[in-house]
Amino acid sequence: MAEQTLSRSATTTGETPAAVPRLRRWVPYLLLAPSIVYLAVFFASPMLQAFGLAFTGTTGRFGLESIRAMLGDDRFWPSVLTTLLLLVVLLPVQFALALGMGLVVNARLRGSGFWLYVFLLPLGVSELGAGIAWYSIFVEQGWLNTVLQGLGIIDTPVIWLDYRDPVRVVATIVLAEAWRSTSLILIILVSGMRAIPRDYLEAAEVFHAGPWQKLRHVLLPLLRPTIRTALIVRTVLAFEVFATVVALGGTGTDVLATQANRAYTEFQDAHLASAYGLVILVVSLAAVAVILVSLPIRRERGE
């Protein structure tokens, strides 16, 4: 279509049709160039440099010194496990929540714009702000204990954020992250739902499909590419979870990102920090590969 635009505009401005496309052929590349150069300098090159840093020790020689230091750290494996545990528990919770919100937005209720606005609010919320909000809920003299004690479920305040009880702390982080980052999945799902023609659902109604059947046999299959996109985006971000963990778990709970941060800010060891960074990169790419393989899409459309 744009090709037509080009030739048509060339004739209307009276230039020779042959000369104009040759000149104009460079226009898109000139428009892209700044962003390409920027990403090469500030994205690709540090990405490569991360390997260089991780595979040289403090001595500056190539080797596995930093990797060994990382593996030898007794907080390494706990941080890996906590990161994975968070991901595994969080994803189903988030998809269920996002799907619920998406269906509400799509149900043509009165004030659907308002519901969408409310559901999208956390999208712009800072990770740390969300962490503190949930800290105020779970802290010993906080909102959860107030409510539970008011209802007579507990007699004395419960210590929810006890770092000696990692399961409990992880549960609070899951809730905070589900609250904060579900809206990212929601926008992806909603834009996917908007692309589905209403006819499909109406056809299903003609054949007396119930709401569950419509969801299971019409909506979810059509949303497959959308769900895959959301899954990839959310999974990669889940490996980077940081500020909510610090806000809720303090220094007692480790994930890969807090370890990377500590390596740099506390130990001033860019090599060790990069080693942690590479672990995050490797598990992210592996997870993306698993998602791409396990959710194949036969016909790629505009993705």
Add this chain to the structure above:
Amino acid sequence: MRRVLGYAAAALLAGWILVPIWFVVVGAFSSVARIYDYPRPPVPDWSLETMTFFVTSAGVPQALLSSVLVAVITGVLTMLLAAPAGYAVARHVFRGADAYRLTILSTRAFPVVVLSIPLAVFFLQWGVYDSVWGVAFMHTALALPFVVLMVSTVFAGVPVDLEEAAQVFGCSRFTAFRRVVVPIAAPGIAGAATFAVLLSYNEVFAASILTLQEPTLPVFVLSGLTQAPLPFRYAGALFLLAPAFLFILLIRKQILGVGGRPTLR
């Protein structure tokens, strides 16, 4: 009956989002003494004591200023880079368009945590470490891929016919762009810029790596968490959350473009 269920679900989910926000508001606008009340009173006494305590704490005004500067630089820089790219992707047919789009999409698979550490090493050499510029450069790299896609969605949404019509009536391609496309695309472009600003204001991991004496607000609050009293935390949380509500209200229409699958051409 179905409708009632729908509204019940909507109200329940809205409550899940709004109640923690209300708790932050209560925390930030209660007097310092009231913050330590237990059981927690469900409404604030609308005292400014806590907020005043936070704003006048040593380091907070500088951190807030740094945050605003970083966010503004990020927004401007991102738009300068992304707007032309987004227009090219939306409107031009050229060899390599798909490769470009794929590259932009694939940046999402790379965690930003990996980026910030080598960038810190670069910035030390370039002399922009621990400055608003360094953090803004990093945030621009983060925002750029998303914003390119958002902008291309916005430009793709402007009917080609209008642009052609302007050219038929004698506008040059550039004039047609400036007088027809820009006014229609402006709200969407502003939305994309807002997204970049917000992303920068909220980002904490890279900013904490890239600063030392000149932290941004989230970094300052983060570093204070270990010993800060509750009023500092709750007022800080409000400062971190407040811009989101305003900005999401402004850009709730454009924001669906972040979701990917832009309708290109």
